Amino acid sequence: MPKVLVSDPIDQVGIDILSQVATVDVKTTLSPEELLQVLPEYDAIMIRSGTKLTKEAVEAGKNLKIIGRAGVGVDNVDVPTATRMGIVVVNSPEGNTIAAAEHTLAMMMSLSRFIPAANASLKGGKWDRKSFTGVEVYKKTLGILGLGKIGSHVATVAKSLGMRILAYDPFLTAERAEKLGVHLVELEILLREADYITLHLPKTKETAHLINADRIAIMKDGVRIINCARGGIIDEVAIAEAIKSGKVGGIALDVFENEPLEADSGLRELGANVILTPHLGASTEEAQTNVAVDVAEQIRDVLLGLPARSAVNIPGLRPDVWQKLKPYLQLAEMLGNLVGQLAGGRVDTLNVKLQGEIANSESQPIVVAALKGLLSPALRERVNFVNASIEAKERGIHVTETRDPSVEDYSGSIHLTAHGSQGEQSVTGALLGKSEIRITSINEFPINVAPTHYMLLTLHRDMPGIIGRIGSLLGNFNVNIASMQVGRRMVRGEAVMVLNIDDPLPSGLLDEIVHIQGVTDAFVVKL
Ligand SMILES: NC(=O)C1=CN([C@@H]2O[C@H](COP(=O)(O)OP(=O)(O)OC[C@H]3O[C@@H](n4cnc5c(N)ncnc54)[C@H](O)[C@@H]3O)[C@@H](O)[C@H]2O)C=CC1
Ligand SMILES: O=C(O)CCC(=O)C(=O)O
16 A cells, blocks of 8 residues: 655545545654655655645655645645656645635734734723724725735625725736726736735745835835735735834734744734734635545545646646546557657657647647657656656757647557657557557558567568568577568568567677668667
8 A cells, every 4th residue: 555644734534535545644743854754655745834845855755656735835845856756746726715715804804993902802801992993995995916716706705895906917817807807907006006905926936025115115004914825925024114114004914934933023013903823824624625635636546546637747637638638648658668769869859740639639748648758768767747848858858749630540640750869760659449559650661560568670671581581580589479560661662570579689689680681770679
């Protein structure tokens, strides 16, 4: 049984799903050092925001096949390192959208009416009504930075509260904003006009300290700011100063530059207009069930050899698309392996041509499968669907894609051409029925061969006796031939022969075959 480590608190429903296929260890109090020590034992790890999978930690996970983040943000995972190591990283893009949006709205209302401070005052024995006169959100302007899933839900609810909504999101189309009834504006306009500003962006190089002293300076006096996205998007020093000076009327933070927030953080000292929650945006029963199921199912599937539906470092495929493409992925991988072996030396260009019924299919998974096959003789199990593109890029392999729906010899076929240090080689393959793989051409010579583990290929002149001589030579070395095919374009012209052989070719035999008169080249292929 594979082993899964659950290193943050996860809903039991997720553990139950993982237990169907794996031994599950729940260890939610590991120190970073302990995590490094235990990681090599595991095939998968499931985390929330508590566990930091740094470069060092990911590299320690030598047997990891998948990292499951039960939530949205994967900024606590070194995704590039995982990708290089061929580890799938999955998240739950929608499981906690509503929870985070509702937490944001609760923060906005709490800021407007001082609910946390009024509650603390009353419980502290006072009946103070004067200190807590609030403001209404009705007819106020809400500026949303990042109009993705959470930002959009906040916009929808805030509109129904009678707010005017401005949004800044350079990656969003005007049509989408219009549909939501939101005015898409430049950042500066939003900052100048908003009474409330709420952040719903990922933390990236571009968004780090997006809210800083200079930008705070152009905001309306008394603006209220909410951050339920990621710590570090707001400069905490600058915002604390702006609260103290009265420039900013209130802040509500669920996320912090360092989590857990330091015990002596100056933010804890600020007054009734500062609300802090310990990263609770996703902490609802519903969201925790959603993300646990979503991510545990993906870990289970990947451990069973199935694709993940929301991988952040490989293209996700819907199950129905996966079912249709699966045999073609196997075909592409076999052809990539074959053309790579024929090319022999370094390949610098691979052209992937999709023909017939798959000409209009999503090409990326097929290209990745072909690259995996191409690189597997060199990299063996170190190359997989996650890292094949990166490995190819690092080796300077340029990939081109073409499509030809008019090729109708087979319902769908894949043609690969590899160009490299030893010239150009090409192969075509197709499916017989739904899933039986056939090699249908080699270097444009038509054949129809079922690939086997060991094959001998010759390029030779089509002339009497040559096949017999090759056959006798193999017989002399006790190599059994399972089947044989010759492809030629014209009688007594150039031809290709493919022999499916039961045994590996003894060393030295290939040299003897190449020296037979009429043979121009010969290759041993191991698939
Ligand atoms: N506090 C919590 O517990 C939770 C926090 N989150 C965080 O909330 C944030 C938003 O999550 P979702 O809405 O699910 O993500 P999303 O991917 O649906 O939306 C993010 C939006 O930000 C936009 N964006 C990216 N870079 C930008 C930039 N430089 N300037 C302006 N807009 C930019 C994108 O175009 C996208 O529309 C993420 O940081 C996520 O990690 C999510 C769930 C719970
Ligand atoms: O796991 C959590 O509770 C935090 C959720 C979160 O921040 C996210 O999904 O991005």
